[in-house]
Amino acid sequence: MSNPAPQPTAAAPEPTQVADATEAVVVREVERIFPGAKGATVTALTGIELTVHGGEFVSLIGPSGCGKSTLLRLIADLDEPTAGDIRVFGKTARQARVEQAYGIAFQQAGLLPWRSVAANIELPLQLHGMGAADRRARVAELLDLVGLADFAKHYPDQLSGGMQQRVAIARSLAERPRLLLMDEPFGALDEMTRERMQTELLRIRAETGAAVVFVTHSIPEAVYLSDRVVVMSPRPGRITAEIDVRLGEAGERGEDLREDAAFFEGVTAVREALHGPAAAAAAPRGVDVR
Amino acid sequence: MTTTTPAIRRARRWRVVLWGALGLIALAAVWELYKLVGPADGWLIGAQEGVTGSGIRLLPRTSDQAMPHAWEMFTRAAEPVTRAPGALPLGAVVLLAALVSLGVAALGWLVGVIVGFGLALLMLGFRIAERAVLPFVILSQTVPLIALAPLIRNWGSRLEFGAFSWESWMSVVVIASYLAFFPVAVGALRGLQSPDAAHLDLMRSYAAGWWPTLFRLRLPASVPFLIPALRLAAANAVVGTVVAEISVGFTGGIGRLILETAVAASSDPAKPWAPILGAVLLGLVAAGFVALLAAFLSPFRRQETVA
Numbered sequence: 266m267s268n269p270a271p272q273p274t275a276a277a278p279e280p281t282q283v284a285d286a287t288e289a290v291v292v293r294e295v296e297r298i299f300p301g302a303k304g305a306t307v308t309a310l311t312g313i314e315l316t317v318h319g320g321e322f323v324s325l326i327g328p329s330g331c332g333k334s335t336l337l338r339l340i341a342d343l344d345e346p347t348a349g350d351i352r353v354f355g356k357t358a359r360q361a362r363v364e365q366a367y368g369i370a371f372q373q374a375g376l377l378p379w380r381s382v383a384a385n386i387e388l389p390l391q392l393h394g395m396g397a398a399d400r401r402a403r404v405a406e407l408l409d410l411v412g413l414a415d416f417a418k419h420y421p422d423q424l425s426g427g428m429q430q431r432v433a434i435a436r437s438l439a440e441r442p443r444l445l446l447m448d449e450p451f452g453a454l455d456e457m458t459r460e461r462m463q464t465e466l467l468r469i470r471a472e473t474g475a476a477v478v479f480v481t482h483s484i485p486e487a488v489y490l491s492d493r494v495v496v497m498s499p500r501p502g503r504i505t506a507e508i509d510v511r512l513g514e515a516g517e518r519g520e521d522l523r524e525d526a527a528f529f530e531g532v533t534a535v536r537e538a539l540h541g542p543a544a545a546a547a548a549p550r551g552v553d554v555r
Numbered sequence: 556m557t558t559t560t561p562a563i564r565r566a567r568r569w570r571v572v573l574w575g576a577l578g579l580i581a582l583a584a585v586w587e588l589y590k591l592v593g594p595a596d597g598w599l600i601g602a603q604e605g606v607t608g609s610g611i612r613l614l615p616r617t618s619d620q621a622m623p624h625a626w627e628m629f630t631r632a633a634e635p636v637t638r639a640p641g642a643l644p645l646g647a648v649v650l651l652a653a654l655v656s657l658g659v660a661a662l663g664w665l666v667g668v669i670v671g672f673g674l675a676l677l678m679l680g681f682r683i684a685e686r687a688v689l690p691f692v693i694l695s696q697t698v699p700l701i702a703l704a705p706l707i708r709n710w711g712s713r714l715e716f717g718a719f720s721w722e723s724w725m726s727v728v729v730i731a732s733y734l735a736f737f738p739v740a741v742g743a744l745r746g747l748q749s750p751d752a753a754h755l756d757l758m759r760s761y762a763a764g765w766w767p768t769l770f771r772l773r774l775p776a777s778v779p780f781l782i783p784a785l786r787l788a789a790a791n792a793v794v795g796t797v798v799a800e801i802s803v804g805f806t807g808g809i810g811r812l813i814l815e816t817a818v819a820a821s822s823d824p825a826k827p828w829a830p831i832l833g834a835v836l837l838g839l840v841a842a843g844f845v846a847l848l849a850a851f852l853s854p855f856r857r858q859e860t861v862a
Contacts, residue, residue: 343756363762375753379775379855392763392771420857 288352289444289476290317290340295349297335297502308501309335313349315495315504319443322470322477324487324494326535332502333480334448340478341369341446353444365393367444368437368475372452374429376421376436383408383417386436393440407435410469427458434466438473445470445477451486460523463489484539488512488531489523496538506538583625590624593617623825628832631825645826649812649833656796656808657837659724663731664792664841668785670732671739678740679747679773680765689744696737700795704730704802723805730799734791742784746777778855785848789841797834809833 295313298306310332317323325333338344339351342358353361361367376385383404390400408414411431421429430450437445451459463486470477481487487494488510496506510531512522522528595618602610615621623631632646643651674692678685707729711721750772758768800810812830819826849856 338756341756341760343759362760365762367760369757369760371753371756373751373753375751375757377754377772377775378857379778388771389761392758392761392767422857 287319288316289319289321289354290315290478291350291352292316292336292340293350293352295336295339295346295351297332297339297344298347310339310346310502312503317444317476317478320474320476322479322490322492324479324481324491325497326481326484326487326494326539327497327502328482328499328539330502331497331499333482333497335502336497337446337448337478337480341367365389365440366442367446368440368442369446370430370433370437370448370450372449374421374426374433376429376432378421380420381417382413382419382421382424382432385421385432386439389436389439403439407438410438410472411435411465425458426454427462430454430462431465434469438469438475441473443475445475447477448480449482450479452481459486466490484532484535485523485528488528488535494531494535496535498539508534508538510534586622586625590617590622597621620821620824623828627825628828631823632829632832645829649809649829652807652809652812652830653833653837656793656800656810656834657840659727659800659805659808660731660789660792660796660837660841661844663728663796664735664789666728666732667735667737667788667792668739671736671784671788672743674736674740675743675747676769678744679769685744692737692740695733700730700734700798701802703733704799707733708803723803726803727796727799727805727808730803731792731795734795735788738784738787738791739781742780742787743777746780746784747773749773749780750776775855778852782845782849782852782856786842786845789845790838793834793838793841797837809837 292313292315295310296308297310298308301307313336315323315336325336327333335344339346340353340358342362351358353366356364356366376382377388380388386404386407387400390403395403404417405414408417411434413428413431413435416424416428421432424432430453434450437447451462454462467490477490479487479490489512492509492511494508494510495504496508497503498505508531512525512527512531593614595616597612597616598614599610599612632649633644635642636645636648674688678688704726708723708726711726711729714721747769754772754776755768758772763771796808797810797813799805800808801814805811809830813827813834816827816830
């Protein structure tokens with residue numbers, strides 16, 4: 266990462282925000298220890314330091330058990346850290362959740378089977394008391410955004426896995442959040458659908474300008490999507506490297522990027538960071554290893 | 556995707572009716588067949604010579620007294636209930652009594668559903684309540700109905716305030732609801748606890764409180780568990796009503812009629828079968844009512860086809 270932190274005035278998407286609030290996520294000294302069997306404890310995360318700038322796409326990558334999903338859940342305030350501090354747009358994680366500062370999508374689309382596609386997308390708006398007419402307009406917008414305008418009245422069981430996930434993404438965008446939290450959203454999809462969804466996500470992200478924290482265990486996925494890849498390792502879960510990839514503006518990244526030399530360079534860098542300290546010593550250009 | 560046209564659906568419905576009718580005819584045929592080939596005096600093992608009531612009867616008697624012909628039961632239902640002038644046909648008396656019992660059973664079912672659902676909500680809301688209440692809910696069903704009926708009647712009769720006085724039908728309602736609440740409490744609790752962790756996380760991420768989560772997520776998700784519970788509750792309410800009518804001494808219902816006509820079994824063997832068939836009909840109507848309810852709630856049962 267060669268750039269300093271973005272200037273609050275110039276780079277901030279909304280200049281009216283207070284100083285610290287330009288950073289989408291700030292994680293300081295966070296630790297999460299789960300109580301285990303017979304008094305033993307499991308350290309899921311320790312010494313986590315992470316900053317996600319406004320509008321930035323950051324992937325968390327690492328083997329199973331490295332705490333990447335736990336970290337995401339902490340940011341989402343679905344779980345609480347045992348130590349440390351998490352700020353989302355300058356607010357506590359809890360306040361950010363209550364104020365709907367983020368949208369979230371999981372590996373399982375998690376659509377309510379008794380609700381139509383439109384009604385599923387509408388759910389957060391309905392829960393937060395938006396009027397019926399406004400809801401309808403917003404749902405139509407979102408359906409257009411994810412390319413499902415013709416499927417508003419369908420039910421989740423009538424959709425393919427990729428379409429269900431698109432509905433889930435539309436739902437996560439319903440409240441126009443400036444932060445998207447995604448926990449392996451394409452993990453259950455086949456490779457073809459997955460690549461299409463990745464390109465789709467980049468387009469959506471370019472249109473909304475939201476920051477994204479994206480949990481994955483696919484190296485190509487992380488490199489293709491991200492501005493920055495955060496590499497984690499297990500036992501105890503910690504951040505071992507941060508790698509800048511930034512293969513161009515989100516909206517301009519196309520399918521041909523997957524065959525680009527810069528893409529393979531990024532993949533190599535992340536792989537080396539994941540697979541051992543020996544590789545890290547000979548880090549390629551543009552890679553910052555901590 | 557459902558691609559059934561209305562015509563196909565109508566044809567299916569008729570097929571269901573046809574199979575139902577065939578089932579009835581088959582039942583009557585089996586009855587008549589056994590009556591034809593079975594030994595007139597049944598089949599006993601270990602019977603002692605000259606001692607009545609000894610031995611174990613493995614096959615029932617097929618005499619006209621024990622097993623009247625199926626058609627006799629139907630023709631008897633059309634004849635007057637007694638030889639007294641102006642007596643209604645037996646069938647009409649049975650239907651009227653069944654209607655009274657249906658009302659009582661429906662009330663018992665409703666009370667049972669409300670109590671059962673209330674308990675399920677209580678157990679959902681408070682972990683401690685689940686631990687404290689659930690064992691008693693299960694224990695409650697081990698108390699024999701026969702032991703309970705006189706108690707409820709006794710307690711009820713002591714209740715008196717203002718113009719209100721305890722009627723015997725109320726005891727029947729209480730006993731019917733006592734049997735009906737159990738499946739609802741257990742089924743509703745399971746249903747309300749059925750949403751995935753991901754769905755609960757989602758509601759939490761929306762900062763939705765307990766009540767919105769209940770109405771938007773838990774209640775709709777509980778429907779597939781609730782329908783079988785309501786059906787069981789309806790069957791229990793009907794059985795509870797029929798048995799409670801007899802043990803409480805409530806007159807006018809089908810249970811009492813079964814007892815009254817049983818006395819006539821020796822002289823008029825087809826007669827006691829009419830109220831028994833009436834009770835069966837009562838059960839069918841109750842089941843049909845729940846099926847109707849299930850049809851209304853069918854949008855919430857989509858996940859059954861997904862899984």
